[in-house]
Amino acid sequence: MNKILLHCESLEESQRLREIYEKHLPFPIFHSFDNRSVERLISRNVITLTVIECSQYGFSQHNLIQDLRSSGYFRPILILPNTLPEKFARRKQEEDERDRIHFAIKPIEDRMIVGVSKKLLIARSVPQQLHYRFSTNQLTIMEVAQSGAYTMSNMYNLSKGGAYCEYDKDFDLPIGEVVKIRVHLQEVRKERSLPAKVVWKTREGAYSGRYGVGLRFIS
Secondary structure, three states: OOOEEEEOOOHHHHHHHHHHHHHHOOOOEEEEOOHHHHHHHHHHOOOOEEEEEEEEOOHHHHHHHHHHHHOOOOOOEEEEEEEOOHHHHHHHHHHHHHHOEEEOOOOOOHHHHHHHHHHHHHOOOOOOOOOOOEEEEEEEEEEEOOOOOEEEEEEEEEOOOEEEEEEOOOOOOOOOOEEEEEEEEOOOOEEEEEEEEEEEEEOOOOOOOOEEEEEEEOO
């Protein structure tokens, strides 16, 4: 089943879009008002369309999309900005083709939002996701690359592009930190170390209630 994520700047706009979708596309709808919750919701649900509403498309939205793509999410993204600055407008066509990002500048009629969304949801050319996510519960060690400090953690999601782990709350792990994910492979009695970067965090993980962290693998 399709699932739609509405990432809006205001509660009022989120409710307005929800009413539009519930009337014409009766699929489960999720709401987000900050970048971290977007990544958390996508890691926990199979979101088939992400709608980003904003007054002006800027680096916050651009960086969010890049993080989502890097972490393995490759479903279509519909962006509804009031304005699109020239520096981003020049990239618009390239991003549309390369990253499957779709812009619709407001004001835009409700029927147009519905029509574009339907097209994105049924488009066969849009892959479900860049990297398949595996659900797991693997005991791991997260080690800060610079200091060598480490903590035990559990890996609950794994893809070719990244992973999601939960760990004890007394360990400091800021966004942007580079870590080594040490995974013990019991079948072959070996340990594998994967370098990764922290791209988002949550104070209450969905699996154990501990801190949760989204990681993007780096070379």
